[in-house]
Amino acid sequence: MSTAATDEAAVRELHRGFIDANKVGDVAFLKAHMVPGDKLIWDNLNKSVYIGLDHICRLWEYLRYVSGGVPAQVEVWDEQVHVVGDLAWVHAMMRFQADFGPVGKVDMPSRETEIWQRIDGEWKMVHFHCSIHEPEGAEGGL
Incomplete structure (x- = not known):
């Protein structure tokens, strides 16, 4: 397998791990695979911006608590x-x-983008963006 194919496979595996972590609020995954400190920028589906690893970890810990540990359902295609x-x-x-x-139920079709950077030989997420997708949207006015 070529280096490009190996890198693509590694990032795809991290992406799938990230989706699984998102279902259960797996903060250990975040700490292992996000860029440390305040370098992570996260545009969340809840319309908030999170700056830094600790900021998004606090959100995931809170959501895991209020959900009673019940996993989210996440479908990706x-x-x-x-x-x-x-x-x-x-x-x-x-x-x-x-x-x-108490925060409420969420059922949102969305689009997401993850940006990963190889730092000291390891892929780390440096940016995440997720926003609501309207499948019947205007398609840019076309």
Whole structure:
């Protein structure tokens, strides 16, 4: 397998691990695979921006608590993985469903982008963006 194919497979595996971690609020996954400190920028589906690893970990810990530990349902499709040198990005369509107790229930079709950077030989997520997708949207006015 070529280096490009090996890198793509590694990023795809991290992406799938990230989706699984998202279902249960697996903060250990975040700590192992996100860029440390305040370098992570996270545009979340809840329309908030999280700066730094600790910030998003606090959210996941809180949501895991209010959900009573009940896993979210996450369906992902149309995954695309691209690698150029030490930078990779993943784009996918997603449906996220969860019951966060007093915070409310969530059932959102969305689109997500992950940016991964190879740092000291390891792929780390440096940016995440997720926003609501409207399948019947205007398609840019076309």
